[in-house]
Amino acid sequence: MRASVVAAPGQNCAQPGEDRINGSWPRVMLQADAVEALENGGNTRVAVLSTGVDGGQPQLGERVLTGADTVDNAGGADQDCTGTGTQVAGVISGSRTGDGGGVSPGSVILPIRVMPDDPAGSEPTPDSLARGILTAVQNQADVIVVAAPVYDDEPVLKSAVSTAVAQGVVVVAAAGDLGSRDDGNPDPYPASYPDVIGVGAIDQNGQISPDSQFGRYVDLVAPGVAVPTLQTGRGLVLADGTAVAAGFVGAAAALIRARERDLPPGEVARRLIATASPAPAGPAFGAGVVSPYAALTARIVDSDARRIPALRPPRLPDDSAELRRRAIAVNAAVVAAILAGALLLAAAALRRSRRQWRPGLSPRVAAPPEPLEPGPPVMLLDTPPPSGADLGAPAADSGGQRTKIR
Template sequence: MVRDRPLTALALVAAVLTGALVTPAPPAVHAAPGYCQSPSDPGEVNTETPWHQRWLAPQRVWPFSTGAGVRVAVIDSGTDGSHPQLTGRVTTGFDPLHGTFRGDVDCVSHGTAVASIIAARQRNGVGFHGLAPDATIVPIRVSERIAGEVDGEEVSATVFAQAIRQAVDDGADVINLSVTLYRQDPEVEAAVRYAVERDVVLVAAVGNQHREEGPDPVPYPAAYDGVIGVGAVDATGTRIAKSQVGPYVDIVAPGGAVVAATHVSGHAVYEGTSFATPMVSATAALIRSAEPRLSAKEVTRRLLATADPVPGNADQGYGRGVVNPYRAVTERLTSAAPVAQPPLPEVRYDAAAQERADRWAWFGRVALWIGLALAVLAAGVAALAALLPRGRRTRWRPTRPSAPPPAGSEIDEPEEIFFQVPTSMTRD
């Protein structure tokens, strides 16, 4: 839920210093045998362009921004930095579960999928890629199972709060939170406030527990002030059935049957608000890369103001609309008052032009009547031409009636005709 927060100069200095002190990470490694309790299998390579990429068309915005220079923390199940499309994009991060700096390890692919939607680079023969391919991923590992799902392991609030603070201290410009808690916690709320005060953009999933009857459970940290809550839509722009509805939904993004990377290699199809959230986080990274001087509050305002219309309204779980990376980067916002434009000049009367116009109008009327007359004449000729051959076939000849006889003239009476009966045929 997005609300205004004050920003201090000390917070800005702290954010700059922490970002400047971060050193490049060594190459990522896969999880050692036995490190994962129940690792998922790698996926097959996707060669087709996913629908969400055709819809969002990130290539349009890359001439203006690719996310370069922006650090996006992904608080999730870790991120496999050895995936072919993520190599060189992922730092070692942090693993508060084991107290180590190895957040670049993932057992279940959830965090790898989220990170790949943000920063996976293009590769020949692969249809899938990230929206901000030059952004840097800072992985914070808080779970060994899929977090935020109904059947997933719920992350500890203490670990979650520690992860948010660690992401801020590691110089994150954007924090992606595809992990959902369903109860308020003072530690988590304090950690969110810690990030907001240090000018970090926080983007969180609104959860996948929508109910047909009764209100949905309130998701945290999406419901906290200063956090952008993200719902999910499918390829038709319709909210997916499990995407939650509530005042904490600020914006929606593709999250129904989207393609993303699996750990180790390959890709899979995912669904849920967890995977809509990185679409918004990537767009925030594109904005911060294009205009580094914008505050987190201004980035949030840009995201919401440039969202595309949707078939529903905020009360139906759509927030302000569907995220649009191109508009978010290229359109500028202003708080200044509208500028009134001067009135249009009056058109001077031109007598000669009016006379010409009247003359052409007269010619037009005459031409219309002549055209109509010619059309009638042509129709008559055509009818006559059609009737004459028929009359000849019936031996019809045109004749003139004879003149009547003059008055007083005698008219020959028709002669009477008599028949004589033979005598032989008479009777007595």
């Protein structure tokens, strides 16, 4: 927490805060004005398990009950020297003054002191937390916000959480502020229990706070850096840590409870997780940033509830012999049709071939007339040779010369 402390005679309590802080990025991020128009959390009781809550804080009005002290068993817890519990109560139920108002301003605060009210530093124990949870259940709390975790998994604490959930109480717990490398990020309780909504812290840029713890136990994140909220005594202060982040988620749970009084804790958690605004994936962010407006307006439908039961087909009569007979007949008809089609195609092809081809003799080729070789010249004045004369002997022409007959 950023709240500073000042020495005073006989005590060391946190000093009052500023009269006004202008601008509240958590109210813008969580759409607090739009939420207030829908629901203000009236008639719900939110138990804040921390250092107590200052019942005299003007912006908390008359909405702080006496509560109980489980540390010293010293009566009520409506005083808060440290200021941590008052700061958590401020983001839940503070009146809107400046920009430090709570998200569920109609809720009544049940303060339960589970750790010494010492600004120098204190921590709860598993036993004090278990007693605080059971005290909240006995005093009809609708929502429990555990502002500081322990780091020992004790059966008494786990049993107290189970009792609260069984009684219909929503349990929200800070994931813790030991997330730096030097602090080792140990497992926090009760945030690590499955029935508890574990909450981490982010800044105005949507980045995880360097000290916010991370792991499977983080279900949601909420504003937890430079958050304007109420200070013990009076005024406003800027607070850091997963405690105020858990306060925002507790306020969102109270809004749902105001709308649906009988909604089981598991369904409230499911609604908040299902409607969370997207955030970077990783073990530090859980399902995302809590969104009170979406949690109030969105309708979550369970797919299992709407699932149509499987239908069985009607039972067929035993007529397998008739089915086989019909199958054989159909197959035979198909084969006959194929053969008939093949025959028709063959006949058509044969008719076309007959129209296009006829056997016959090739036409006579006209031959040109052979040239006649000229015969030997006929000597009209020659005397035929005498019979018996030698046809191969030369004959005498009129000039006493002989020529060959060709």
